[in-house]
Structures are given as structure tokens and as C-alpha cells.
Amino acid sequence: MAAKKEKRFNPVLNLLIIILTMFTIVFTKMEIRRIAYNVLKISDQYKKRHDIYRYNMLEYAKITQPERVRNYALSRLTMTEAQKGQIIHISNDNLLVAQ
Amino acid sequence: MKTRIIFIFVLFLSLWTALILRAAYLQVIPNERLQSLNERLYNKTVTVQSRRGAILDRNGVELAGSTTAYSLYADPKIIENRISVAKKVAPILKESYHRISKRIYLYRNKRFVWLKRKITPIQYEKIKELKIRGLGFVEESKRIYPNESTLSQVLGFTGTDGKGLEGLELSLNSELSGKEKKVLLQRDAFGRPLLLNGGLEITHPDGSNVHLTIDSEIQHYLETELARSIAKFQADGAVGIVVDTKTSEILAMANAPTYDLNKPLKVNSQLRRNRVLTDAFEPGSTLKPFVVAAALKHNVIEPNTMIACEGGQFEVGGRIIKEADAKHKFDNLSVSEILAFSSNVGTSKIALMLGSQKYSEFLRQIGFGQSTGLSFPGESNGIVRKLPWRPIELSTISFGHGISATPLQVAMAYTAIANGGVLTEPILVKRIENPDTHNIKEFKSKNKQRVLSEEQANTLRLMLSAVTMPGGTGVNARIPGYPVAGKTGTAQKVDFENGGYVKGAYISSFAGFVPANDPRFVIYVAVDNPKKYFYGSQVAAPIFSKVASYAVRKAGLSPTIISEDNLLHLSKNKKDSTSIKRTKNNLREMLTDQMPSLSGMSLRQALRELKTTDKRVVIHGRGQVFKTEPESGESLSQSQKIHVFLE
Incomplete structure (x- = not known):
């Protein structure tokens, strides 16, 4: 009797397995698509960050250009340019007159 | 009834099975026709343009970027x-x-x-x-x-399409541009790209980054000094170059006036030329060391060989060779003195003793009349006349007329003397890095040929040191604490329209290296058509002095002990302020022939500072000192008056 019941359910079980397998395949493909959209979104964000980084690097280079640093030192920090004979090099116990 | 239920059940089951099987057939089982339809609709080849690479200096400072x-x-x-x-x-x-x-x-x-x-x-x-x-x-x-106008003529610029048009942007265009990437993408119904086969990011491939040998700080300093000299002497322009003697790397290559690279088309195209490489002009007396070098090489002379300088006038081929300064009436000078006093007659005689064949050969060996090997667009080879030379031509070529050379050629020839006698190729590009493949191409200078033995080069270095000693023409090129070797040049400007020379127009130049005992930097400076003063010793030598002093300070080179006068002994208590005061006093004594710094002082303070000088002081304006003539640090020996400007 149990064997007869099992024989009756086997085709249904097989069909269920087939349907589940197909759904799994479809679901997996959809999941790949979803991940792909995420990767696209992240790469877009990365590209934007990289662009901002490049822009900031160039801004930094502008701010630190020698002419700007010099003008700032002369006008805002009241520094003066080194004159001849102003800088003394020190070597061991002796003062060497230079520059 | 039961039959009907079973029939409807079987019917629905069949329909659903058919649907599922059809779905399975479309999704799972490969079908070529459907595949090609899919590819046509949803696959696309996209060309991704690369981002142009950056140009950086030797310290990684960005000079050009996208x-x-x-x-x-x-x-x-x-x-x-x-x-x-x-x-x-x-x-x-x-x-x-x-x-x-x-x-x-x-x-x-x-x-x-x-x-x-x-x-x-x-x-x-x-x-x-x-x-x-x-x-x-x-x-x-x-x-x-x-950096806007720094290194403008060397870097060049790009056009609206992103391609290089001038300078390094043009010559390195293929490396900087990189290669465009073709990417096969799947797109969804909205046209958004999808991944293909597990992963392909859409990023812009970058062109290669180019690292130059240029030091942007030395470059800026050189450009500033050239611009100051143009303003001070009302010159038409100026050029300068700094070369590392040991590696032949170009540390600075400056043209003045410069222009803003972000607005390149707003200036005249003549201003955009890199005159250090493209303009060949008569080098004048800066060429004299090479006739001496050739004569030393062929054992025609020794440093102490005496040459009769005919009282400043010498007839050659029916023409009279005169000294540059009519007051110079030398009788007998040693070869060292000929260089120190820049005697035209002396160098003519040495050239005539050497002969045109040997001299011409030597000039070509040391790089004149040919490319330096830098591969920069528009580089000039200069002109060395083909043989035979008449005696008058040989004489004039010996002191730098009748031959043309670019500033780079002159600098590399001096580098050959400074590095012990080997002519090398200059380099401007240190390395090229590809950020995608991480491939690095490094460049080093190549030795072209030995032109002098080490002993001969050392002898010539010593002779050139005498030029900057008291009495020599290059005194204004001195730097306290560092021996300097070099040669001044004052060349008449050629009149290209009418032939001959333009009256009253000169190119003032100085070429030299520092420290003379172990050269590290070769510097060449030339100022085009200065007014009021025009001798190389007055115009170019001070620029050399300032740039060289900056370069040696930046490189951290220790000063050379020249004599006991340079040494001041500290007391054991290093915090003793009297030793500092004594140092300042000693400095003042040693530098009495130099204009002190008066900037920001009141008139009373300025006059107190100038008490020790015997020059007449002329006051302009009221208030605080903002400018002096001569400028601070410059030699007072050639000035009759000191002008002090107050506001």
C-alpha cells in the first residue's frame, strides 16, 4: 500500500523538482543582474570620487605653486627674501661664512 | 463528474506544463537564432576615451593634469x-x-x-x-x-580636442594620450550597461604620467630672476638653463617673459617659443674656453704660456681684431689671464696657433653644430661654418662670433668641462609611468664621447675659476663660500635684415658651474638686448650668482673653506650671543663692497647703514625704504651713487 502511494507521488515530486530547478536558474540570473546593477552604481561612485580626487590634487598644486607661496610669505607673514651674507652655514664647531 | 474534474485538471496541467516547458526552452536550452537577436538588441561595443596623463616635476609636483x-x-x-x-x-x-x-x-x-x-x-x-x-x-x-606660467614654453599646451600642440604636450602626445579602450557591454531595456561574464568595470583608462627632471622651485627662482633682469635693464627677453653636472639632468629651463598656459592663445606665438632650444645666436666670449680647451688637448699651449696681446689691437687678414673694452691694452698675458680678462686678441692668437681644422673638429666634438639629442620639437642645431676658414674667420670664431649655438648647446659644452671631459646627452624626461599596466620606462643620460682628458678638464676648471677672482670679468658671479668657475659673454646681435650687427644691441651672458672644485650645477644665463648696461659681467653674472646661491642652498651643499678668513670659531658656550654679533660684524666687514639690505628701514636707519660707504647717497621720496639702486647684495664697485627710494 505504501509502495503504491510512493509510486503515485513520484511523478509529482519529479515535476516539482524540475519546476524548482528552473525557478532557481531564473532566480540566479536575476540575482546576477541585481549584483551587476550594484557594481555599476559603485563604479559610477568610484569614478566620481576619482574625479573629485583629481580635481583636489590640481587645486592643491595651484595653492602650493612657488609664486603664490612667495607672495603669501612676503605679504601676509611679513617675511623677506634672504639677502647675500644673511644665511650662515654652521659646520662642526666653526661658523662658515657663506650666503 | 469525476471524469470532468480529471479532464479540467489534465487540461490546466498541460497548459501550465506547456508554459513551463516553453519558458525552459527559451531560457535554458541554447538557441542560436535567439542568441544572435539578443546580442544585436542588448550588446554594444563602447569606445572609452582615455584620460590624458599628468606631467610632474622631479619631486612629484603636478605641472599639468587632466x-x-x-x-x-x-x-x-x-x-x-x-x-x-x-x-x-x-x-x-x-x-x-x-x-x-x-x-x-x-x-x-x-x-x-x-x-x-x-x-x-x-x-x-x-x-x-x-x-x-x-x-x-x-x-x-x-x-x-x-602653476600657470611656470615652465610654459617647455610644457606647451593642448588644443580643444585634447591633443598636444606645442612643447612636451606635442612631443610626448602618444604617451600622454594613452589608448582608447573598446568595451563590449550588455545593456538593459533602459540602456544601462550590465556586467558581462562576471566582471568588467567601466573606468576611463589613463594615459601615462610623465616625470620630468625639472625642479619646479629652481625653475621658478630662475624665471623670477630673469623677469627681474628684464625689468631692470629693459631687455627684450632672457633665457636660462640649469643642468645637474653629475647626471646631465636639466633642472631648470627658463624663458622670460613667460605666459599663462591656461590661456595660451592670448599671447603672440613668438612668446611661446622655447628659445633655450630653438634660438641659436652668437655666444660671444662664453666660447673662449673651448679654443683654450682645444689648444690644451693638442698640446699647443699650457696654462702659463705667455701670449703677446699687441696692446689690444691685432691685424689678421687685413682686418683689426680689438678688445671688447677699448681701455684694455694688454701686452703679454698668460693663457689663464686671457680667459680671466677675456682678451679677444689673446684667443685669436691661440686659435691661429691651433689651426682651423683642429678647432673646427673640436667644436663639433663638444656638441656645436649638431643636435644635443633631446628630441624637443623645433630644436636648432646651431651653425658651425664648413671648412676652409679664412684666418679672420678663425679669429672671430675663437671669441664667439661667426658661429651660432643654442643656450642648451653651450650649457652641455660647459657640463663636459665640469664633469671631467665627457660630452653627455641632456635629459628632460626622467621616467614615464603607465598607471594601468604599472609599466615604468626610466631614462638616463648617455655618454656621447670623451672630448678632454680628466687632467685637461681639471686644468680648464682651474683657469675658469680665475675668471671670478678679483680682477676677472666674472667677479659679480661670485658666491661667498663657494668657488665659482665660468665665463662672461657680451656678443653683438646679428642684423638679419641688413647683415652685419645691430648697433648698440648685445646679448649679455654668463656660463659657469659651482662649486668649481666639485661641480654640481652648470648654469647658463643670457639676456637679450639689455639697455643702459650690456656687459655680461654687469647683467648676466649677477643673475648667475643669485640662481647658483639658491641652488647650492637648496641642495644643502656645504660651503668650501676658501681661507682662514672664512672661519669663525664659536666659544664653548654655544648660546653665547656675542659670537653671533661678532659674526654679523665680520660679515659686514667682508661684504663692504656689497650693497646692504635697507628694505623697510627709515631714512635715519638707512643713512646709518650707509655710513661706511664712500659713495654719494641720493634720496628719493619720504617714509620707509622700499627699493635701492644698486639692489641689496649687488657690488658697489661699479656704482658712483647709491639711490634710495622711500614711500
Whole structure:
């Protein structure tokens, strides 16, 4: 009797397995698509960050250009340019007159 | 009844099975026809343009770089309220909203109008956040030169299509541009790209980054000093070059006046020329060391060989060779003295003793009349006349006339003397790095040929040191604490239209190296057509002195002990302030022939400082000192008066 019941359910079980397998395949493909959209979104964000980084690097280079640093030192920090004979090099116990 | 239920069940089961099987057939089982349809609809080959590589100096400072820039456009037909849109967007773009609103109105019947080209990424993000219907962006690339006018003639610039047009941007265009990438992408129904086979990011491939040998700080300093000399002497222009003696790397290559690389087309094309390489002119007396070098090489002379200088006038081939300064009436001079006093007659005689064949050969060996090997667009080879030379031609060539050379050729010839007698190839590009493949190409200088033995080169170095000693023409090129070797040059300018020379027009130059005992830097400076003063010793030598003193300080080179006078002994208590005061006093004593710094002083303080000098002081204006003539640090020996300007 149990064997007869099992024989009756086997085709249904097989069909269920087939349907589940197909759904799994479809679901997996959809999941790949979803991940792909995420990767696209992240790469877009990365590209934007990289662009901002490049822009900031160039801004930094502008701010630190020698002419700007010099003008700032002369006008805002009241520094003066080194004159001849102003800088003394020190070597061991002796003062060497230079520059 | 039961049969009917079973029949309906079987019918629905069959329909669903058929549906599932059909779905399985479409999704799972490979079908060539469907596959090709899919590829045609959803696959696309996209060409991704590469981002142009950066140009950096030897310390990694960015000299030229590319950034993504977005250009903002509007679709006037979609925009409902243009004034409201303009008011939202104007503060971000830092423009007047009237202008933006007017622009949308003027193109109201069109579907596209630019509002602003190449805005910054930050502006782009802010406008995008506003989500204004009718506004869109086009992604473009923008080339930026953050140092504006530094190294302008060497770097060059790009055109609107991003390709190099001049300078290094042109000669290295293929490396900087990189290669465009072709990417096969799947797209969804909305056209958005998808991954293919597990992973392919969409990123812009970068062109290679180019690292130059240039030190941007030395470059800037040289450009500043050249610009000052142009202003001071009302010159037409100036050029300068600094070369590392040990490696033949070009540390600075300057042309003055410069121009802003971010606005290249606003200046005359003549100003954009890299005259250090493209302009060959008569080098004048800076060529004299090479006739001496050739004569030493062929054992025609020794450093102490005495040459009769005929009282300053010497007849050759029916023409009279005279000294540059009519007051110079030398009788007998040693070869060392001929260089120190820059005697035209002396060098003519040495050249005649040497002969044109040997001298011509030597000039070509040391690099004149041919390319240096730098491969820069527009580089000139200069001109060395073909043999035979008449005696008068040999004489004039010996002191730098009748031959033309670029500043780079002169600098490399002096480098050959400084490095022990080997002519080398200069290098401007240190390495090229590809950020995608991480492939690095490094460049080093090549030795071309030995032109002098080490002993001969050392002898010549010693002789050139005498030029900067008291009595020599190069005294103004001295740097306290460092021995300097070099040669001044004052060459008449050629009149290309009428032939001969332009009356009263000169090129003042100085070529030399420092420290003379172990050369590290070779520096060549030339000023075109200075007014008022024109001798190399007055115009170019002081520029050399300033640039060389900056370079040795920057490199951290220890001063050389020249004599006991240079040494001051510290007391054991290092915090003793009296030793510092004594140092200052000693400095003042040693530098009495130099103009002290008076900047910012009151008139009373300035006059107290100038008490020790015997020059007449002329006061201009009232208030505090802002300028002096001569400038601080310059030699007072050639000035009759000192002008002090106050405001």
C-alpha cells in the first residue's frame, strides 16, 4: 500500500523538482543582474570620487605653486627674501661664512 | 463528474506544463537564432576615451593634469520657469541669474543651449542634487596647468580636442594620450550597461604620467630672476638653463617673459617659443674656453704660456681684431689671464696657433653644430661654418662670433668641462609611468664621447675659476663660500635684415658651474638686448650668482673653506650671543663692497647703514625704504651713487 502511494507521488515530486530547478536558474540570473546593477552604481561612485580626487590634487598644486607661496610669505607673514651674507652655514664647531 | 474534474485538471496541467516547458526552452536550452537577436538588441561595443596623463616635476609636483569637467546645457522647451531655474543655478555657477535666464530665453525655440562649459565636479554635484528638469550634462576632459606660467614654453599646451600642440604636450602626445579602450557591454531595456561574464568595470583608462627632471622651485627662482633682469635693464627677453653636472639632468629651463598656459592663445606665438632650444645666436666670449680647451688637448699651449696681446689691437687678414673694452691694452698675458680678462686678441692668437681644422673638429666634438639629442620639437642645431676658414674667420670664431649655438648647446659644452671631459646627452624626461599596466620606462643620460682628458678638464676648471677672482670679468658671479668657475659673454646681435650687427644691441651672458672644485650645477644665463648696461659681467653674472646661491642652498651643499678668513670659531658656550654679533660684524666687514639690505628701514636707519660707504647717497621720496639702486647684495664697485627710494 505504501509502495503504491510512493509510486503515485513520484511523478509529482519529479515535476516539482524540475519546476524548482528552473525557478532557481531564473532566480540566479536575476540575482546576477541585481549584483551587476550594484557594481555599476559603485563604479559610477568610484569614478566620481576619482574625479573629485583629481580635481583636489590640481587645486592643491595651484595653492602650493612657488609664486603664490612667495607672495603669501612676503605679504601676509611679513617675511623677506634672504639677502647675500644673511644665511650662515654652521659646520662642526666653526661658523662658515657663506650666503 | 469525476471524469470532468480529471479532464479540467489534465487540461490546466498541460497548459501550465506547456508554459513551463516553453519558458525552459527559451531560457535554458541554447538557441542560436535567439542568441544572435539578443546580442544585436542588448550588446554594444563602447569606445572609452582615455584620460590624458599628468606631467610632474622631479619631486612629484603636478605641472599639468587632466580632470573631468562637466558642461551644463539646458533644454529650453522643457524648462517651465526659466527665472526660477536661473536663480537656483546662478549662485553655484557664480554667474548672474539674468545672464542665464536670458540665454534660456534667447534659445527658447531650440532644444539645446550651453549654459556653462567645463564646470568643476563640485558644481556638477550641487546642480545635479537640485534635480531640475530640463538641465543636463555632457562629460568632457579639461587640461589644467596649476602653476600657470611656470615652465610654459617647455610644457606647451593642448588644443580643444585634447591633443598636444606645442612643447612636451606635442612631443610626448602618444604617451600622454594613452589608448582608447573598446568595451563590449550588455545593456538593459533602459540602456544601462550590465556586467558581462562576471566582471568588467567601466573606468576611463589613463594615459601615462610623465616625470620630468625639472625642479619646479629652481625653475621658478630662475624665471623670477630673469623677469627681474628684464625689468631692470629693459631687455627684450632672457633665457636660462640649469643642468645637474653629475647626471646631465636639466633642472631648470627658463624663458622670460613667460605666459599663462591656461590661456595660451592670448599671447603672440613668438612668446611661446622655447628659445633655450630653438634660438641659436652668437655666444660671444662664453666660447673662449673651448679654443683654450682645444689648444690644451693638442698640446699647443699650457696654462702659463705667455701670449703677446699687441696692446689690444691685432691685424689678421687685413682686418683689426680689438678688445671688447677699448681701455684694455694688454701686452703679454698668460693663457689663464686671457680667459680671466677675456682678451679677444689673446684667443685669436691661440686659435691661429691651433689651426682651423683642429678647432673646427673640436667644436663639433663638444656638441656645436649638431643636435644635443633631446628630441624637443623645433630644436636648432646651431651653425658651425664648413671648412676652409679664412684666418679672420678663425679669429672671430675663437671669441664667439661667426658661429651660432643654442643656450642648451653651450650649457652641455660647459657640463663636459665640469664633469671631467665627457660630452653627455641632456635629459628632460626622467621616467614615464603607465598607471594601468604599472609599466615604468626610466631614462638616463648617455655618454656621447670623451672630448678632454680628466687632467685637461681639471686644468680648464682651474683657469675658469680665475675668471671670478678679483680682477676677472666674472667677479659679480661670485658666491661667498663657494668657488665659482665660468665665463662672461657680451656678443653683438646679428642684423638679419641688413647683415652685419645691430648697433648698440648685445646679448649679455654668463656660463659657469659651482662649486668649481666639485661641480654640481652648470648654469647658463643670457639676456637679450639689455639697455643702459650690456656687459655680461654687469647683467648676466649677477643673475648667475643669485640662481647658483639658491641652488647650492637648496641642495644643502656645504660651503668650501676658501681661507682662514672664512672661519669663525664659536666659544664653548654655544648660546653665547656675542659670537653671533661678532659674526654679523665680520660679515659686514667682508661684504663692504656689497650693497646692504635697507628694505623697510627709515631714512635715519638707512643713512646709518650707509655710513661706511664712500659713495654719494641720493634720496628719493619720504617714509620707509622700499627699493635701492644698486639692489641689496649687488657690488658697489661699479656704482658712483647709491639711490634710495622711500614711500
